[in-house]
Amino acid sequence: MTAVLDRPATVLPTRPLADRRPPLARLIGLEVRKSLSTRSGLALTAAAAVLPAGAVGLMMALHDSPPTAATMLALLGTLVSMLLIAVGVLATAGEWTHGTVQTTFLAVPRRGRVLAAKYAGLALLGAAISAVVVASTYGVATIGAGAGFSWTGAGAAAVATVGAGAALTVVGAGIGAAIGNAPAALTGTYLVLLVGMTVLDNARPTWGKHVDPLSAMFDLVEGDATARPIAVLAAWLLVTAVAGIAVTRRRAIS
């Protein structure tokens, strides 16, 4: 049953804005801005950028013969990637936890597009933070390096750190999108990465090398291997990103 009421003479004009889909580049920039607009996001980003400098300083001060630049970066880059995973998880699961996903999908209802923008934005953010890690690690190492300090493989290690950092930030975003609850996603991720992978590495070391993303990043940055770590990281990236999109597209927003 419907009833039509008298219409007034004036009708709000249809605005040109209504026909302009927000461009993907704008959405990507906004996702970076969102991640940096909260205290948790800023704190994680700042910690990821600043902590390596202190750690390298300590290593240089405490060791008579500190490890090579590549090994140092492998160690610190892998540790920082744990924070980058959290940045990714909070960017997606945090939206569900706080309910802001409603605002996001009301403005851009094509959820796959939103997640594509999130993944791209977080990859950029992860790469940028990793680049800062490289700069601070090498910067402090340069200042404290003695005559015997080895820079062998430092360039390749830097590239690997930036690439793996970007990939693992997106892995976190995929996990967060699939689980949709920040505490559960963070707890589950760290349980798998820290406990599950440790158990696997001890029980089946060969399997662990083919599954553990943090070991893969370490090996890649240190220069021990290339193809296997890249394949492991790519598999994690693909599975988590696709799972995140698949679940997000189906999940009702209550």
Added chain:
Amino acid sequence: MITVTGLTKRYADSTVVDDVSFTLEPGTVTGFLGPNGAGKTTTMRMITGLVPPTAGEAKVCGRRWTDLPNPAAVAGTLLDAGAVHPGRTGRTHLAIMAATIGVPSRRVDDLLDTVGLGNAGRRRIGGYSLGMRQRLGIAAALLADPPVLILDEPANGLDPEGIRWMRELLRERADRGGTVLLSSHLLGEVEHTVDRLVVIGAGRVVADGPIGALLAGDGVRVRAVDAGALAGSLRAAGLTVSAEGPALTVAGATAEQVGRIAAAGGHVLTDLRPADRGLEDLFFQLTA
């Protein structure tokens, strides 16, 4: 314009919204009423693409929500004032939304002033009261000055001044040709604000029409200098009269009938009007 056709939502063993249809024309404020769990919020979420319908469809300005290139420029929404990140400032929240839609950032400060949050815009939303969050949500809905507004319980937490402001805002939108869908439990507020009502009960539309027609009662209410004598004349004419204090309610009669009987009997009338029901009476009658 909002067009809802056969909208249905079923979960495993229950039907939350059952074949709901209505059309909301530009220039109207429509009250969307129903008791808790009647399906109002689910219907609004299906209209806005947040919940996929089991059957039927909803269109806003001729398109499904998911087909709108820039939906927030077509329809402003306030579905849950709590759907904001508590760690962001109100200004940042609006600025992110404005950038998403493509609205100039200067509009953010204008709207914060408009909704009375000019001094609170740089504070974190976690420290906002419910009323302040509602105002922020209304500001967000108005960012693109859209022709359609969909508001779920927007008056919750607003003080009397805020409620009056919102009422004037909604009327002004409708007067400019906007379409407003307003869900609220504040029946008195709805009665003073809307042009028409859609009432939903147990997932189905139980009433849909202009508020005046829905509230119009069957009969007239009349007051006279000598109410007792008038009641006698009316009963003598075969009408059913009930007295509530000094006022008489004459069931099934028109104002003309009662006026003629009063004139014939020489009764002095002090009031004669249709016996309207209150919205509260109508609501409980329809949703009981």
